[in-house]
Amino acid sequence: xxxxxxxxxxxxxxxxxxxxxxxxxxxxxxxxxxxxxxxxxxxxxxxxxxxxxxxxxxxxxxxxxxxxxxxxxxxxxxxxxxxxxxxxxxxxxxxxxxxxxxxxxxxxxxxxxxxxxxxxxxxxxxxxxxxxxxxxxxxxxxxxxxxxxxxxxxxxxxxxxxxxxxxxxxxxxxxxxxxxxxxxxxxxxxxxxxxxxxxxxxxxxxxxxxxxxxxxxxxxxxxxxxxxxxxxxxxxxxxxxxxxxxxxxxxxxxxxxxxxxxxxxxxxxxxxxxxxxxxxxxxxxxxxxxxxxxxxxxxxxxxxxxxxxxxxxxxxxxxxxxxxxxxxxxxxxxxxxxxxxxxxxxxxxxxxxxxxxxxxxxxxxxxxxxxxxxxxxxxxxxxxxxxxxxxxxxxxxxxxxxxxxxxxxxxxxxxxxxxxxxxxxxxxxxxxxxxxxxxxxxxxxxxxxxxxxxxxxxxxxxxxxxxxxxxxxxxxxxxxxxxxxxxxxxxxxxxxxxxxxxxxxxxxxxxxxxxxxxxxxxxxxxxxxxxxxxxxxxxxxxxxxxxxxxxxxxxxxxxxxxxxxxxxxxxxxxxxxxxxxxxxxxxxxxxxxxxxxxxxxxxxxxxxxxxxxxxxxxxxxxxxxxxxxxxxxxxxxxxxxxxxxxxxxxxxx
Numbered sequence: 001x002x003x004x005x006x007x008x009x010x011x012x013x014x015x016x017x018x019x020x021x022x023x024x025x026x027x028x029x030x031x032x033x034x035x036x037x038x039x040x041x042x043x044x045x046x047x048x049x050x051x052x053x054x055x056x057x058x059x060x061x062x063x064x065x066x067x068x069x070x071x072x073x074x075x076x077x078x079x080x081x082x083x084x085x086x087x088x089x090x091x092x093x094x095x096x097x098x099x100x101x102x103x104x105x106x107x108x109x110x111x112x113x114x115x116x117x118x119x120x121x122x123x124x125x126x127x128x129x130x131x132x133x134x135x136x137x138x139x140x141x142x143x144x145x146x147x148x149x150x151x152x153x154x155x156x157x158x159x160x161x162x163x164x165x166x167x168x169x170x171x172x173x174x175x176x177x178x179x180x181x182x183x184x185x186x187x188x189x190x191x192x193x194x195x196x197x198x199x200x201x202x203x204x205x206x207x208x209x210x211x212x213x214x215x216x217x218x219x220x221x222x223x224x225x226x227x228x229x230x231x232x233x234x235x236x237x238x239x240x241x242x243x244x245x246x247x248x249x250x251x252x253x254x255x256x257x258x259x260x261x262x263x264x265x266x267x268x269x270x271x272x273x274x275x276x277x278x279x280x281x282x283x284x285x286x287x288x289x290x291x292x293x294x295x296x297x298x299x300x301x302x303x304x305x306x307x308x309x310x311x312x313x314x315x316x317x318x319x320x321x322x323x324x325x326x327x328x329x330x331x332x333x334x335x336x337x338x339x340x341x342x343x344x345x346x347x348x349x350x351x352x353x354x355x356x357x358x359x360x361x362x363x364x365x366x367x368x369x370x371x372x373x374x375x376x377x378x379x380x381x382x383x384x385x386x387x388x389x390x391x392x393x394x395x396x397x398x399x400x401x402x403x404x405x406x407x408x409x410x411x412x413x414x415x416x417x418x419x420x421x422x423x424x425x426x427x428x429x430x431x432x433x434x435x436x437x438x439x440x441x442x443x444x445x446x447x448x449x450x451x452x453x454x455x456x457x458x459x460x461x462x463x464x465x466x467x468x469x470x471x472x473x474x475x476x477x478x479x480x481x482x483x484x485x486x487x488x489x490x491x492x493x494x495x496x497x498x499x500x501x502x503x504x505x506x507x508x509x510x511x512x513x514x515x516x517x518x519x520x521x522x523x524x525x526x527x528x529x530x531x532x533x534x535x536x537x538x539x540x541x542x543x544x545x546x547x548x549x550x551x552x553x554x555x556x557x558x559x560x561x562x563x564x565x566x567x568x569x570x571x572x573x574x575x576x577x578x579x580x581x582x583x584x585x586x587x588x589x590x591x592x593x594x595x596x597x598x599x600x601x602x603x604x605x606x607x608x609x610x611x612x613x614x615x616x617x618x619x620x621x622x623x624x625x626x627x628x629x630x631x632x633x634x635x636x637x638x639x640x641x642x643x644x645x646x647x648x649x650x651x652x653x
Contacts, residue, residue: 006031016040044069091141092390093309093383097375098134099396101127105211106403106432113181113411114425115628117609118331121275125327125363126370128214128276129264129295133371135218136225136299144304148230155222162453163215166401171206174405175199181408184415184579208280211404217279220289221296229300247305250298253315253372260298261368267291268360275363312376320373323366330362391461397453398444399436406432415578421629435473442466500529500536503575508532518552520545525553529576534558534569535646536576543621543638546582547597550646557584558645559596563604573645574626581624582644583633587612588620608632 004015008031015025017032018039025039026032037052044053044066053063055070065071104123111119142151176199183191209216249255267273271287279285301307382389410428417424441460444450450457460466500511510530518525523546524539535553540546550557560566573581584597591614594602612619612635619635623642 092385093379093381094134094137094375095393096382096389097378098131098138099389099393100374100378101131101134102396102400103392103433105400106407106436107429109211109404109407110410110425110428110432113407114421114428115608115625115634116421116425118328119425121331122327122366124276125330126276126323126367126374128278128292129367130371130374131214132218132221132292132295133299133302133375135221136296136301137303138299139222139225139296140300140303143226143229148226152226155219158453158455159215159222160219162397162401163209163212163219165452167206167209167212170401170405171210172199174210177405177408181412184412206282209282210280211400213278213280217284217289217292218296220284221293224289224293225296225300243305246301247307250302250305251307251311253319256372257365257368260371261364263294264367265360265364267294268364269357272356274356274359276367309379312372313380314376316373316376316380318373319369320377323369323371323373326362326369327366330359330366333359333362394445394450394454394458395437395440398440398449399433401453402439403432403436406435415627435470438466438470438473442470500531500576504531504572507572515553518549520549520552523549525549530648531572531576533648535648536573536643537646538577538643540582540642540644542641543582543586546642546644547584550644553646553648555646555648557582557597558647559584559598561603566604566606569645570631573624574631577626577643579625579627580642581626582642583622583624585622586620586638587635588638591620594622606632608634611635 004025005011006013006015006028007026008028011028011031013028013030015027016029016038017036018024018026019036023039027036029038043049044051045064046066046069049066049069051066051068053066054076055067055074056064065074104127108120108123108127111123139151139155142154176195179198180191180195183194249259277285277288277291279288302309407428410431413431414424414428442463444453446457446460446463448457501509508531512526513528513530513535515525515528520541523537523541525537527539528535528537530536535550535555537546537549541549547557558569560569585594585602587594589595592612594605594612596602608625611633612622614620614635618637621638621640622633622635623640624631625634
């Protein structure tokens, strides 16, 4: 809006003063006449008063009454501004903590792809409770600094609307990408077409809420806690003694652990949880909602009880180190606990419940000390509000939203690279983080999307270079993932001229192996190879069809009778198959009891840590994961499509 200029000759300042009669701005403050008043300033709410309003409450409008008519506990507008600036300054540490928790999602979901169990467990143990605790603190800040209506409006704009928009927008995108990853792992020759057809055929409406489950549960938690606080305000219950005890409890590091840890231990033990719960279904899980309501309420209490945030900085390093140590113990013991199968009980003659409680205790200590230790460190070292931390905090919401689509792409990009697993993991994390920042700076920060997520847009750091890098990076990614040759070569090492004869020169290799006219729908037998007394088929099928194909070829799926036979095959098998291959064992008859094709128990096993876990209650078959540094066993659904190995009954002449 164009401001009226001061009428004084030669003055270029804006006119703010004029007659109280016609309310027309004529002069600036320097050239105003004695009988003129500030037209632009807010007037005192007293009808008969023409003075400027400059006093208000800290938790309300800044200017309500003048100095004559101000009420008790009102402060001058300038004092309120100083107070608010001071308050906002001390929140930089909490804002940075929240941002890092969001960004840790990149590390967590990348670790899931590489199956780094210790990394997954360490992050997942405390990340979500800490999220809800901080959300409770910021929710209380909005609740007590303004009216309830504005607080609800803010949460609707920042939580509910982004959830609804992005869950519907990203579901088909994530469906395609994760189906592509799954089809790639299963050895499908054209994973792009397969994934596209799967997505188009009715997979647009979100059947689950993906990683947005945090926002979904947060909505319910907010309404529960706000409703309780409104009821308490309107009732005669104040509980002053209880509030004082809670304040002293939350301020002390060890009392904080006893209080929060005790609640967590009780909850985990009551519902037999072994870790932090997640639920991606649309049907609200009341048990999970109430669990996270506890942590949200703790954050709410930290603000409402006016607990000095500096108290959390005491012994922060010590607390964090304790949390790390117990996290390592929890990870190690968790592996033993999940591998129980009566082994530990048989050796130590102790009840399984005892070991479950020990496991729960270790996880609880790790959760509480990680949460409090990091809270103290961020308040101590990140409260200055540096531009770097401010930028990271602003971008964290966008990183949380889009990273789940980028993690599998980075994984696929490095799938064919024969490098240490940990190195590939670190590069994938950095790559996803870099792309998230590029897209944020180029498409979000200064646009309507940034306003939608953060309340207002911010100036971009380097918008032009970000857009250019995003464009060329996107083109390069499309060329890479849409190239059928590239996909085939990464799926099967002997595609496009890479014969097993060249890969295994010292072996008795026959390629292509004569399948003698054997055909079976859904099974690819054209590129099978024979190595010694084994037939390897990279273009396999589900477990049932692969087993049948071996029978038609005159053999049976290779069942390793002992560890020596297994190790002799594994000396050359990873050179031919880079992904996954069927292991002919199943627990379909009796869950947890794995039998071979001869229906006899296993004589040995090489399960990965925390496997078999029957994830999703449908993993009744097993595979050998050849893509990992140390190949091992994992359970999976029997309808997956993997490569298979047949052990022939007799050596062909």
